[in-house]
Amino acid sequence: MPEASAAPFDAFRYAHDRFHQIVWMSQNTNHLFPSGPIEEALVQAIKDRRYPDYPLGSGDPELKELVRKDFPIPGAEVGITSGGTEALYMLTRALLEPGDEVLASDPSYLIIHRFIELAGARAIAQGIYRPPYRLDLEEVKEAIGPKTRMILLIDPLNPLGSGYPPEEVRAFAEVAHDHKLLLLHDTTYRDFADRHTLAAPFYPEGTITIWSVSKNCGLAGLRVGGLLASPALFSRIWKYNTNDLGVNVLAQVAAKAALRAKPQVIEAIRRQTRENQRMIREVVEQVPGVSLPVYPSQANMFALDISQTGVDPEALQKELLVHHGVFLRAGNYLSLQYGKRFIRASFSNLPSDIEAFGKAFAPALAACRPVAAASPA
Secondary structure, X not given: OOOOOOOOOOHHHHHHHOHHHOEEOOOOOXXXXXXXXXXXXXXXXXXXXXXXXXXXXXXXXXHHHHHHHHOOOOOOEEEEEOOHHHHHHHHHHHHOOOOOEEEEEEOOOHHHHHHHHHOOOEEEEEEOOOOOOOOOHHHHHHHOOOOEEEEEEEOOOOOOOOOOOHHHHHHHHHHHHHOOOEEEEEOOOHHHOOOOOOOHHHOOOOEEEEEEOOOOOOOHHHOOEEEEEOHHHHHHHHOOOOXXXXXXXXXXXXXXXXXXXXXXXXXXXXXXXXXXXXXHHHHHHOOOOOEOOOOOOOOOEEEEEOHHHOOOHHHHHHHHHHHHOEEOEEHHHOOOXXXXXXXXXXXXXXXXXXXXXXXXXXXXXXXXXXXXXXXXX
């Protein structure tokens, strides 16, 4: 009998099996948000036995008010979903038709592109792996055609960490308005930016804003997020809500506690992420062939370009994880065109995590470098 081929290496299974041993810099998760207010709220909700009953199907009213306060968009309806990703799936199914086109970027959060394709539409990705590492307004305008239905603006951008200045956000909103297009503004990382501008106030009737507490509030494992949109758009999207019995009641309790605490703690978190990325840059500058396309990042992650080293990002991801306990993410998850050029590092982590990365990166890269061919005798 022939031997069965070995199963492919599953980095996430490996990391989850060793959760407490791993420096988790792979998924932009936030390990800096103070746990006290969240833990207290969850313990009290458990003592109150909130979990035997279904949550309010339309969403916790206080949580909605906290989101409205966080996102001052007059007249917008707030939707609460199991993470921002569920909201993205719902809105692409609701608002896109087969044959529609969505103007997007590469690199990008490619899960959105997949949802676009599931709706029968197509993502037209502009290559942005070049300065200034964000969508170019003039190129977007040139790409608008009869099938264009939506512009996808991820701001700040996962995985590069580039952000859009206020005048560009307004310009994208005006272009969408003038061409009667929808504008999808994914703002998941806005709290890490030095400044951030919402597109919806410039184009309220056609902008869908994605919000989340996964990254800013460190609640990725509880899966709470959603969208804001005008009443007309919201009613069209919410028809596709399959979670009609509501989002996890304990997750909503935690989200309320986190949003109440966020104004008091987010600036300290932002400062630490800036210090962490400075520490990573110092490491990178000592390694030949490695560079940071975007610095400083306006998010809690950026790309480390390793294209000049000859090292495959997936091989480096595995080497760092298995032999050093440091988990970064290979670029193929985030780019079809450029994924072989970079590995993504997130840094909303404790300084000790960044120090572990600093010790591991150069040796791991050296272990993955191609061996030079021997010269002929």
